[in-house]
Amino acid sequence: DTGVSQDPRHKITKRGQNVTFRCDPISEHNRLYWYRQTLGQGPEFLTYFQNEAQLEKSRLLSDRFSAERPKGSFSTLEIQRTEQGDSAMYLCASSLGSGTDTQYFGPGTRLTVL
């Protein structure tokens, strides 16, 4: 399967701990996006990469959040000093970066902060 993959699928952590999520985009896609989805809401944009460059960050992305995409391939999203309000589904999407530039989503990582 050559779709977008995310790891882990589920993460339970205690408040104050750091967590890191990984996203592997579709191989030829040069754009990668992170979204956060809370219960009963649509996904909200966090940040996006064009190859290895992080071009846009939402104000939702506090200083405790950091994202990287070394070498323009996979990406990681780290949350430091987690809070209960960080509990959500974290979705990754990738796109080709041309044409209609449709975004294809991964299965998400569900984070629960106790």
Added chain:
Amino acid sequence: AQTVTQSQPEMSVQEAETVTLSCTYDTSESDYYLFWYKQPPSRQMILVIRQEAYKQQNATENRFSVNFQKAAKSFSLKISDSQLGDAAMYFCAYRRRPGSQGNLIFGKGTKLSVKP
């Protein structure tokens, strides 16, 4: 700022019947893209259909079609011959034209139930 509104939190349809999900959006731009995504329970979001704003013809994909009214800023999704597998959350999404910030702006979603 662009916004997307889905005014129907939940909808229900009988199997084999037709249902229409509503979506309105607000933008000052003339060139953009609109999408409907489907998110089945505990499964990943998949693209259902997309519409380019500069195209007057409504997009269709098999049993799925849209009614795109650019002046009214309306983008509804019609599902014909509904199947049990159509049960899911449906999200309407907006994106500015390529070359600019490419993130999707989503509505809150409509939960579609399909009755056998």
